Amino acid sequence: MRNPELSINYLLNIYQSRLMGLLPSFDWHPCDAHSPKWWGGLEDPEEVAITAVLVQQTRWENVKEAYKNLRAARLNSFAAIKESDLSSIRKCIRSVGMHSEKSKKLKELADAVIRAGGWRHFINRDTKEVRTELLRLNGIGYETADSILLFAGNHLIFPASRLVTRILERLGFKVPKSYEALRKFIESELSKDLFSYKLFYASSLVITKVACRSLKPDCLRCPISDACYTSAYRQASNIP
Numbered sequence: 001m002r003n004p005e006l007s008i009n010y011l012l013n014i015y016q017s018r019l020m021g022l023l024p025s026f027d028w029h030p031c032d033a034h035s036p037k038w039w040g041g042l043e044d045p046e047e048v049a050i051t052a053v054l055v056q057q058t059r060w061e062n063v064k065e066a067y068k069n070l071r072a073a074r075l076n077s078f079a080a081i082k083e084s085d086l087s088s089i090r091k092c093i094r095s096v097g098m099h100s101e102k103s104k105k106l107k108e109l110a111d112a113v114i115r116a117g118g119w120r121h122f123i124n125r126d127t128k129e130v131r132t133e134l135l136r137l138n139g140i141g142y143e144t145a146d147s148i149l150l151f152a153g154n155h156l157i158f159p160a161s162r163l164v165t166r167i168l169e170r171l172g173f174k175v176p177k178s179y180e181a182l183r184k185f186i187e188s189e190l191s192k193d194l195f196s197y198k199l200f201y202a203s204s205l206v207i208t209k210v211a212c213r214s215l216k217p218d219c220l221r222c223p224i225s226d227a228c229y230t231s232a233y234r235q236a237s238n239i240p
Contacts (some may be wrong), residue, residue, distance in 0.1 A: 006171060006227055008189035012196055015203035017225045026209060027060060028202035033194035038202065039151040046077050046119050047153035052144055053105050058096045059191040066134040078119060081110040112137060123153040130155070137183040142179045150197055157188050158197050167173070170212065170230035 020030055027040045039048045040060070047067060069092035070076045075084055089103040096102060111227045112133060116122035122227045125131060127149060134145035146159035160183035176182045190196055211222035219231040 006173075008186060008200070009191055009196075011171070011224070011227070012089070012167065012190065012200050014224050014227060018138040019203045019206060022210070022223070023202055023206055027064075027208045028206065029196075030199060030202070033155050033198065034153060038198050042067075044076070045123070045152040049109070049119075049123075049148045050078075050106060051080075052147045052152065053109065054096050054102055054148055055138065056095060056102070056139075056144060057098070062095040062097075065095040066099075069095075078113040081106050082114045101139060105137065108137045109134075109140070123149075124157075127155040127157055140182075146183070150194075150201070154194055156192065156194060157198060158183050159201055160186060161201070161205065163202070164204045164226065166214065167204050167207060167212055170217070171224075171226055172229040197208065 004239055023030055029037045029041045031037050036042050036045045036048045040063075042048050042051065050064050050070065051067050054066055066078055067076065070089075073092050075081055075089060075092060084107075086103050086107060088219065089106060090099055093099045093102060093106075104146050113122045116125075120136050130153065134148060135142070143159045143161055144215060146157050147228050149155035150159060163188070165175050167183060169174065176185050186200075190200060207222065207224065211218045211225075215229060217230075219225050219228070222228065222231060225231040
């Protein structure tokens with residue numbers, strides 16, 4: 001059950017009116033729709049792509065430490081990573097989980113980027129073509145590939161995070177179970193522009209950190225609690 005007025009775009013409007021000021025506290029930076037700064041305030045799309053690999057199953061704070069090390073070692077571009085050895089990359093990204101595996105992922109991605117003629121040639125192709133190539137790489141799954149496409153390449157594709165699923169289910173949406181079905185469902189409802197895609201993704205992730213946790217959600221702190229069936233039910237039932 002959900003509020004009959006609630007739709008993906010209605011939720012987007014709530015996000016835009018209530019969360020814009022909160023996002024920077026979590027290193028999401030709403031700005032020009034084409035800017036890489038949305039993702040951690042980074043100014044280089046290659047750094048966005050690199051950190052999208054590093055953030056898999058890792059806290060963002062640890063990723064920030066890793067990319068600062070990569071910058072200091074001048075390993076913050078795919079050309080540099082391509083020429084580097086794995087041990088140097090591992091040393092820089094030791095703060096992230098599975099750093100040995102991720103150093104190999106970065107090398108594979110760097111190989112693909114340089115083979116295409118550099119970042120711009122790699123990313124500025126048909127979305128399906130780039131996505132297929134990303135998904136062929138070891139350890140890059142759907143959400144990572146789609147995050148790279150959206151935030152580092154400005155391709156209009158939505159990263160269908162399981163965290164977005166949590167919010168939509170608690171709001172009362174009937175959510176498709178598979179990644180691709182969920183992505184297509186959100187894209188069929190969401191306004192077709194980069195700003196909307198980036199804002200919806202960033203806001204959803206922030207809400208799961210602020211309030212909509214997997215266990216013991218803090219509904220009283222949630223910016224969208226008044227629109228949430230689960231929250232209304234919890235409060236009416238005096239569930240803390």
